[in-house]
Amino acid sequence: MSMNIYVTHRIHEAGLKIVQAHCGAYDMNPDERRLSQEELIEHVRGRDGVLCILNNRIDVVVLDAAGPQCKVFANYGSGVGNIDVAAATQRGVAITHTPLEAVPGYNEATADHAWALLFSVARRIAEADRFMRSGQWTGWGPMQFLGADVTGRTLGVVGAGQIGTLVAMRSRGFDMNVLYFDKVPNPTLEKHLGARRVELNELLAESDFVTIHVKLLPETTHLINAESFQRMKDTAILVNAARGPIVDEKALLEALQKGEIAGAGMDVYENEPRFEPGLGKLDNVVMTPHLGVATHGARSRMAELAARDLVAVLKGERPEHCVNPEVIKKQ
Amino acid sequence: MEMERKVSMSFNVYVTRRIPDAGLEIVEKHCGKYDMNPEDRVLVRDELLEGVRGRDGVLCLLTDTIDADVFEAAGPQCKVFANYAVGSNNIDVEEATRRGIVVTNTPGVLTDATADLAWALLFSMARRIVESDKFMRTGKWTGWGPMQFLGADITGRTLGIVGAGRIGSAMAKKSRGFEMKVLYYDTVPNAELEKALGARRVELDELLAESDFVSVHVPLLPETTHLIDAAALKKMKKTAILINSSRGPVVEEKALREALKNGTIAGAGLDVYEKEPIAEPGLEKLDNVVMIPHLGSATKATRSKMAELAANNLVAALKGETPPNCINPEALKA
Numbered sequence: 322m323s324m325n326i327y328v329t330h331r332i333h334e335a336g337l338k339i340v341q342a343h344c345g346a347y348d349m350n351p352d353e354r355r356l357s358q359e360e361l362i363e364h365v366r367g368r369d370g371v372l373c374i375l376n377n378r379i380d381v382v383v384l385d386a387a388g389p390q391c392k393v394f395a396n397y398g399s400g401v402g403n404i405d406v407a408a409a410t411q412r413g414v415a416i417t418h419t420p421l422e423a424v425p426g427y428n429e430a431t432a433d434h435a436w437a438l439l440f441s442v443a444r445r446i447a448e449a450d451r452f453m454r455s456g457q458w459t460g461w462g463p464m465q466f467l468g469a470d471v472t473g474r475t476l477g478v479v480g481a482g483q484i485g486t487l488v489a490m491r492s493r494g495f496d497m498n499v500l501y502f503d504k505v506p507n508p509t510l511e512k513h514l515g516a517r518r519v520e521l522n523e524l525l526a527e528s529d530f531v532t533i534h535v536k537l538l539p540e541t542t543h544l545i546n547a548e549s550f551q552r553m554k555d556t557a558i559l560v561n562a563a564r565g566p567i568v569d570e571k572a573l574l575e576a577l578q579k580g581e582i583a584g585a586g587m588d589v590y591e592n593e594p595r596f597e598p599g600l601g602k603l604d605n606v607v608m609t610p611h612l613g614v615a616t617h618g619a620r621s622r623m624a625e626l627a628a629r630d631l632v633a634v635l636k637g638e639r640p641e642h643c644v645n646p647e648v649i650k651k652q
Numbered sequence: 653m654e655m656e657r658k659v660s661m662s663f664n665v666y667v668t669r670r671i672p673d674a675g676l677e678i679v680e681k682h683c684g685k686y687d688m689n690p691e692d693r694v695l696v697r698d699e700l701l702e703g704v705r706g707r708d709g710v711l712c713l714l715t716d717t718i719d720a721d722v723f724e725a726a727g728p729q730c731k732v733f734a735n736y737a738v739g740s741n742n743i744d745v746e747e748a749t750r751r752g753i754v755v756t757n758t759p760g761v762l763t764d765a766t767a768d769l770a771w772a773l774l775f776s777m778a779r780r781i782v783e784s785d786k787f788m789r790t791g792k793w794t795g796w797g798p799m800q801f802l803g804a805d806i807t808g809r810t811l812g813i814v815g816a817g818r819i820g821s822a823m824a825k826k827s828r829g830f831e832m833k834v835l836y837y838d839t840v841p842n843a844e845l846e847k848a849l850g851a852r853r854v855e856l857d858e859l860l861a862e863s864d865f866v867s868v869h870v871p872l873l874p875e876t877t878h879l880i881d882a883a884a885l886k887k888m889k890k891t892a893i894l895i896n897s898s899r900g901p902v903v904e905e906k907a908l909r910e911a912l913k914n915g916t917i918a919g920a921g922l923d924v925y926e927k928e929p930i931a932e933p934g935l936e937k938l939d940n941v942v943m944i945p946h947l948g949s950a951t952k953a954t955r956s957k958m959a960e961l962a963a964n965n966l967v968a969a970l971k972g973e974t975p976p977n978c979i980n981p982e983a984l985k986a
Binding site: 330331332333353354355374376397426429430432433434436437438440441443444445446447449450451452453454456458459460461462463464465466467468469470471472473490491492493494495593594596601607608609610611612615616617618619620623624 | 669670671672692693694713714715736764765767768769771772773775776778779780781782784785786787788789791793794795796797798799800801802803804805806807808825826827828829830891928929931936942943944945946947950951952953954955959
């Protein structure tokens with residue numbers, strides 16, 4: 322089957338192999354960057370199908386540029402907020418996506434990343450690695466890079482939904498006292514870990530590690546603010562692998578500078594891809610570029626899902642995860 | 653009364669390098685004043701010989717070589733060398749015993765901290781924390797991308813423990829929440845790991861071939877020197893990560909550097925080195941290694957506990973009591 326396919330951003334080769342096997346050659350954005358809207362419009366022209374990512378805006382202009390022969394935009398992403406689905410449906414273009422529930426290991430990867438941030442801040446790994454590479458180490462010393470114990474301390478989980486629960490359950494081997502803050506009780510955590518549901522203020526005051534896993538909503542925006550940092554222990558570490566705007570980043574910078582808390586591990590930022598200037602100068606912060614799900618396992622399964630659905634639509638078969646299935650019947 | 657007590661409690665004590673306050677406070681309370689190396693560095697030989705002269709007791713570190721010359725310099729009144737370390741291979745214990753000098757150490761308090769550190773190295777290497785943090789700080793990030801810094805999954809993978817002693821077992825048990833398959837290599841079976849985790853004891857070659865993460869926890873012995881050499885690294889998966897927080901010479905560092913450069917294995921987390929404080933040149937240029945300066949027990953709480961133990965041992969010996977962690981009790985009889 323020879324089809325005219327465009328891939329807007331390089332994805333895991335597990336997905337690209339499927340596209341190649343079923344569609345023959347395909348074109349792909351060769352650069353490690355997001356296409357501009359003009360480039361996107363240019364490249365989708367005349368394609369039978371497009372594999373796009375969640376930071377491409379697929380609107381009427383893009384759909385019209387693709388042309389009437391175009392059958393599918395397969396979105397590499399859980400949501401379809403970047404796509405004008407109604408316009409696609411009108412034009413008979415199927416929209417597929419890669420829902421979280423369909424990607425085994427997706428939430429586990431995020432939970433693992435929260436732990437990776439927690440440990441690298443607690444044991445000052447990034448800072449100590451910079452020192453080691455500078456060649457300045459003159460030998461072991463009893464006071465060098467003293468960090469925080471993890472085993473036996475108190476873990477505070479803000480938001481005990483799917484990911485928050487996985488993060489908490491991962492503390493089992495570390496004999497931690499677990500507190501959580503959520504609107505509803507979480508029997509799993511209470512049963513398996515003896516976790517205790519508390520008010521946010523109590524969690525902040527008593528936890529050695531505070532890790533955030535709430536959704537971004539108007540009422541969770543700046544949920545962690547200047548006042549929260551004052552409530553936290555001065556030895557405590559904050560981890561945010563959820564969404565940037567949940568933490569007031571300016572207030573965090575000040576709290577870290579003043580020593581109101583001991584450290585922070587961040588995977589997300591209020592105004593990505595920028596972060597509060599000044600954070601980059603601090604040794605007691607570890608910053609990663611939104612890597613929650615950045616594992617070979619999770620990303621290869623996402624790429625496979627997106628590619629399989631692209632191929633399915635083009636072959637006239639039923640895609641697994643289509644948000645406008647009424648289009649498929651017409652096709 | 654007050655006078656008398658002060659006099660009876662006054663001992664001439666030397667501390668070879670600053671340790672956490674928790675320990676120094678005990679020394680001060682029980683011994684009165686003490687002298688201490690004022691600089692945050694190892695004493696050179698002559699300074700050590702000078703520093704110990706005429707002392708009743710010395711609190712020393714793993715980095716001080718304590719031999720017959722040092723005991724001789726200290727003098728016949730010296731009762732104790734309290735080592736601030738889990739080991740005592742820096743001290744000629746036989747010679748100390750012959751002279752009736754008590755030697756103590758600080759065992760048992762650093763198991764969890766050291767096992768935690770092995771996990772910290774595993775996590776930071778698997779999820780490429782150091783490398784991506786360095787990138788973030790350059791200010792070059794232009795936004796999320798599906799292929800940026802892809803790392804290794806941890807949950808559900810296979811953890812291989814080389815040496816299932818105290819620290820190796822602790823490392824293994826901390827995997828519980830991550831639903832890992834655990835393999836271990838040891839000269840003797842570890843019933844606890846088998847029961848608690850369903851861990852399986854295997855030959856080293858099988859462990860190397862099947863593990864996604866290989867964590868080394870054997871003691872340094874002639875037969876464990878270069879236990880992980882070029883051949884061992886070749887047996888590992890290309891996607892595997894090696895963690896060494898035990899002793900540097902257990903891993904052949906040149907071979908490791910080559911394996912990391914050639915992609916024989918995916919990454920390494922190192923806390924110890926063959927020739928500390930020097931790491932094999934070239935390692936510092938690699939992104940697929942995390943390297944830290946021997947921080948196994950480096951937490952505030954652990955180091956405070958070590959300092960307290962060392963100080964309590966010192967004080968007990970000076971008072972003529974049996975110290976809690978005496979490694980040559982026969983010296984007391986002398």
